[in-house]
Amino acid sequence: MDDLFTVVDWSRWQFALTAMYHWLFVPLTIGLALIVAIMESIYVKTGKVKCLAMTKFWMLLFGINFAIGVATGIILEFEFGTNWSNYSWFVGDIFGAPLAIEGIVAFFMESTFIAVMFFGWKKFSPGFHLAATWLTAAGTALSALWILVANAWMQQPVGMEFDPAQMRNVMSDFVAVVTSGTAVAKFTHTVASAWTLAGVFVIGVSSWWILRRRNVELALDSIKVASWVGGAGILVTLATGDMSAVNVAKYQPMKLAAMEGLYRGSCGQELVGVALLNPDKKAGDDIEDPYLFDISIPYGLSFLANHDFNSFVPGINDLIDGIELTTEGDTIRTVSYAERIARGREAHEALRAYDAAIVAGDEVAKESALANLKVNYPYFGYGYLDSPEEAVPPVGMTFYAFRIMVMAGGYLLLLFVYAFIASYWRPKWLQHKVSCVIAMLSIAIVWICSQAGWITAEVGRQPWVIQDILPTRAAISDIAASSVITTFIMFAVVFTVLLVAEMSIMATQINKYSKEDINKIANS
Amino acid sequence: MEADHMTFFLQEYWWFLISVLGALLVFLLFVQGGQSMLMCTRSADDRNLMVNSIGTKWELTFTTLVVFGGAFFASFPLFYSTSFGGAYWLWILILFTFVAQAVSYQYRRKKGNLYGTRFFDILLVLSGAFGCFLLGVAVSMMFFGADFRVSMGNILDPGSPVISQWGDGHGWEAIFCWRNWILGFAVLFLARTQGALYFMNNIQAGDRFFDICRRRVLVNGVIFVVFFLVFVGMLLTATGLQSTGLHTFEPVPYKYFQNYVEMWWCLVIFLIGVAMVLYAVGKSVFLKHYTKGIWWSGVGTVLVVLTLFWVAGYNNTPYYPSLADTASSLTIANSSSTQFTLKVMSIVSILVPFVVAYIAYVWYKMNARPLTPSEMESDHHSY
Numbered sequence: 001m002d003d004l005f006t007v008v009d010w011s012r013w014q015f016a017l018t019a020m021y022h023w024l025f026v027p028l029t030i031g032l033a034l035i036v037a038i039m040e041s042i043y044v045k046t047g048k049v050k051c052l053a054m055t056k057f058w059m060l061l062f063g064i065n066f067a068i069g070v071a072t073g074i075i076l077e078f079e080f081g082t083n084w085s086n087y088s089w090f091v092g093d094i095f096g097a098p099l100a101i102e103g104i105v106a107f108f109m110e111s112t113f114i115a116v117m118f119f120g121w122k123k124f125s126p127g128f129h130l131a132a133t134w135l136t137a138a139g140t141a142l143s144a145l146w147i148l149v150a151n152a153w154m155q156q157p158v159g160m161e162f163d164p165a166q167m168r169n170v171m172s173d174f175v176a177v178v179t180s181g182t183a184v185a186k187f188t189h190t191v192a193s194a195w196t197l198a199g200v201f202v203i204g205v206s207s208w209w210i211l212r213r214r215n216v217e218l219a220l221d222s223i224k225v226a227s228w229v230g231g232a233g234i235l236v237t238l239a240t241g242d243m244s245a246v247n248v249a250k251y252q253p254m255k256l257a258a259m260e261g262l263y264r265g266s267c268g269q270e271l272v273g274v275a276l277l278n279p280d281k282k283a284g285d286d287i288e289d290p291y292l293f294d295i296s297i298p299y300g301l302s303f304l305a306n307h308d309f310n311s312f313v314p315g316i317n318d319l320i321d322g323i324e325l326t327t328e329g330d331t332i333r334t335v336s337y338a339e340r341i342a343r344g345r346e347a348h349e350a351l352r353a354y355d356a357a358i359v360a361g362d363e364v365a366k367e368s369a370l371a372n373l374k375v376n377y378p379y380f381g382y383g384y385l386d387s388p389e390e391a392v393p394p395v396g397m398t399f400y401a402f403r404i405m406v407m408a409g410g411y412l413l414l415l416f417v418y419a420f421i422a423s424y425w426r427p428k429w430l431q432h433k434v435s436c437v438i439a440m441l442s443i444a445i446v447w448i449c450s451q452a453g454w455i456t457a458e459v460g461r462q463p464w465v466i467q468d469i470l471p472t473r474a475a476i477s478d479i480a481a482s483s484v485i486t487t488f489i490m491f492a493v494v495f496t497v498l499l500v501a502e503m504s505i506m507a508t509q510i511n512k513y514s515k516e517d518i519n520k521i522a523n524s
Numbered sequence: 525m526e527a528d529h530m531t532f533f534l535q536e537y538w539w540f541l542i543s544v545l546g547a548l549l550v551f552l553l554f555v556q557g558g559q560s561m562l563m564c565t566r567s568a569d570d571r572n573l574m575v576n577s578i579g580t581k582w583e584l585t586f587t588t589l590v591v592f593g594g595a596f597f598a599s600f601p602l603f604y605s606t607s608f609g610g611a612y613w614l615w616i617l618i619l620f621t622f623v624a625q626a627v628s629y630q631y632r633r634k635k636g637n638l639y640g641t642r643f644f645d646i647l648l649v650l651s652g653a654f655g656c657f658l659l660g661v662a663v664s665m666m667f668f669g670a671d672f673r674v675s676m677g678n679i680l681d682p683g684s685p686v687i688s689q690w691g692d693g694h695g696w697e698a699i700f701c702w703r704n705w706i707l708g709f710a711v712l713f714l715a716r717t718q719g720a721l722y723f724m725n726n727i728q729a730g731d732r733f734f735d736i737c738r739r740r741v742l743v744n745g746v747i748f749v750v751f752f753l754v755f756v757g758m759l760l761t762a763t764g765l766q767s768t769g770l771h772t773f774e775p776v777p778y779k780y781f782q783n784y785v786e787m788w789w790c791l792v793i794f795l796i797g798v799a800m801v802l803y804a805v806g807k808s809v810f811l812k813h814y815t816k817g818i819w820w821s822g823v824g825t826v827l828v829v830l831t832l833f834w835v836a837g838y839n840n841t842p843y844y845p846s847l848a849d850t851a852s853s854l855t856i857a858n859s860s861s862t863q864f865t866l867k868v869m870s871i872v873s874i875l876v877p878f879v880v881a882y883i884a885y886v887w888y889k890m891n892a893r894p895l896t897p898s899e900m901e902s903d904h905h906s907y
């Protein structure tokens with residue numbers, strides 16, 4: 001493969017493109033499913049036609065969005081094989097299991113009951129239909145569970161061991177895989193962020209109606225439900241964001257350093273609130289200042305990372321050099337990245353020796369190679385790297401994406417507090433023009449926030465596919481760069497065409513939904 | 525149970541589940557088959573009826589493909605990495621057909637559809653036809669081989685670290701191989717036959733529409749039988765591989781014929797399945813108001829496809845023979861996940877009967893009354 005890096009880069013672009021498009025639609029699906037289920041519950045309890053109209057309208061938007069979500073989802077699943085075939089074998093024994101369970105448990109539930117939800121109003125009792133709607137909502141959330149467990153495992157590989165005979169990792173503890181701190185935090189954080197996103201979407205669309213003086217009652221009722229769901233969502237998102245930070249500090253310290261643009265850490269490390277990164281600053285350089293300007297919170301990062309104001313948080317250069325400080329200021333040597341690379345290469349050599357010993361039938365050499373491999377395997381992935389600097393993720397993108405996510409998240413918390421108070425006690429506030437415009441603009445903000453979160457998580461994980469075990473460059477398929485470039489362009493065009501189609505249909509449905517539609521629903 | 529026996533059992537069990545999913549997928553391709561016939565009528569009303577009839581089932585077909593892929597990934601990851609990463613273009617094109625299908629139902633008649641209903645109807649036709657054909661091509665490689673080689677040691681080569689390597693065609697060679705076309709066309713015309721049978725069962729729109737469907741059953745059924753017979757002839761006379769060790773094989777003339785003979789129960793099920801499909805086609809064509817053909821044909825299809833997967837993978841047969849390097853051929857023993865993973869997933873698979881039960885219940889209730897034009901028009905969510 002003489003064009004290895006071109007294939008790797010384009011494969012990454014293609015996967016990123018698919019994942020980002022997928023994540024435009026999926027959080028809305030997850031969140032709207034819950035909102036629709038709550039609305040239908042209110043309808044079944046009260047029997048009010050306006051509640052039915054509200055349920056059916058948001059269900060309609062859910063359906064439009066759902067289709068394109070699953071369409072991009074199937075590509076993601078199969079891209080693990082088409083573009084990342086080495087990865088599929090290297091960790092398939094672990095990663096495949098959650099994927100298969102997801103299919104059996106969640107996808108069938110979702111696809112079966114969604115048909116009832118859309119087409120079963122007259123074919124099933126109200127109770128059964130409501131149950132189907134809730135099962136669809138559960139199915140969408142469960143669909144996220146297993147893929148997020150798999151993703152979390154890539155960030156914090158646990159419950160596995162390396163099988164040198166088959167040159168792959170194998171699962172040894174399923175419970176550890178499913179219940180790792182990263183898995184729990186990632187699932188709750190992601191699903192709650194989806195509730196937040198859907199809550200903002202409903203508030204924004206409802207505000208459009210209010211601004212146009214149409215379906216105002218329906219809009220105000222929708223905002224009430226959305227405030228509950230989105231409000232709960234943003235609170236859980238913030239709480240689990242804290243859990244995520246602690247996990248990142250523990251298992252992916254290089255990612256945390258990149259998120260902060262931190263090159264030399266300290267005890268009682270401050271948290272950068274707003275800053276402009278110095279573009280001349282590079283890993284390994286201790287001369288340039290990392291920021292052109294910054295506003296920081298004293299002790300903030302130490303507390304965020306370790307829940308201890310005085311704890312040490314390592315920077316990029318500390319990690320490369322293998323340096324930590326105690327709270328007393330003493331220096332502790334850890335494993336430097338140069339040493340990690342050396343040990344990774346030793347692990348590769350041990351694996352080669354093991355393979356040769358098997359062929360030669362030399363038991364003594366085999367045992368010796370195995371022992372050497374075991375000691376050095378935690379650094380296996382570093383054996384592929386040429387220099388310590390290669391282990392540093394793109395700092396700029398990770399840093400800014402993280403700040404955008406956090407700031408947008410803070411803004412959304414305020415938005416939900418406002419929407420909640422206004423919808424219950426001050427409905428007139430919601431009918432103010434400025435309020436409506438802000439709510440509508442917030443739709444864009446919540447999507448940017450959501451995408452920024454994933455960019456932080458996934459770009460910050462680079463260069464690893466599996467943290468410390470497998471770098472992206474060793475995870476690919478044997479395909480020509482021209483093929484990947486071609487399919488990247490095909491996907492980009494198709495997704496964009498479909499996105500435009502969806503947005504046009506959504507906008508038209510929102511714009512045209514009128515009193516007549518509500519009456520039609522009431523009489524149907 | 526000894527560890528080796530347990531592993532063997534779990535591998536066979538998971539091949540069985542893969543077979544079940546594959547067989548159900550081929551049955552559910554009646555959705556794609558129905559789509560491929562949308563342009564056979566000039567009546568927009570007929571087209572809307574057809575779309576709304578199969579429209580409540582497309583997600584089931586879609587999900588079955590996703591689970592089929594997921595289960596393959598989980599239970600036989602070496603197949604997943606070899607086939608998907610190797611036959612790149614074949615799988616990418618299959619994916620595009622399913623993407624086109626998913627959105628077309630939802631968007632085709634919605635207000636605000638920028639591209640028009642006809643655009644999405646054409647997408648449905650193309651995705652239906654090519655989806656079936658290409659899946660048939662992909663499955664055909666399980667019998668007639670694929671252009672790959674597997675070398676685990678490659679993972680340690682920093683310049684070219686890929687374990688499974690494919691020939692330069694990257695799937696195009698499979699798409700343009702005439703032997704694969706036979707099964708591709710057989711699957712396509714079976715799906716079209718079943719699509720027409722499903723319409724006869726699920727749509728109540730008068731004798732004219734019913735007769736059109738009957739004619740389609742006849743035409744597509746006959747073409748299907750021709751392609752199917754050619755495929756079966758090729759299969760039974762093909763020289764296959766026999767495992768003699770984990771990575772050693774020897775060629776055996778008439779291997780798949782031998783598999784059917786040695787696993788006689790497979791042959792019995794195969795013949796019953798074929799008879800059921802032929803019975804469904806014949807009775808639907810010759811009886812004037814017979815609507816149950818889809819069930820006979822559906823069960824028959826599942827039985828036939830099950831046995832095809834069984835003769836492909838059981839009886840020491842590599843289910844993915846390599847044309848480039850025989851020793852690289854994949855068997856259920858050398859490509860599977862570990863015993864631990866298979867065991868974990870097997871525990872979860874206990875839920876499968878429950879899943880099948882609720883799908884069957886919902887299907888029964890949704891299809892209890894045939895779809896009529898008036899019902900379709902009154903439905904707020906109709907496609």
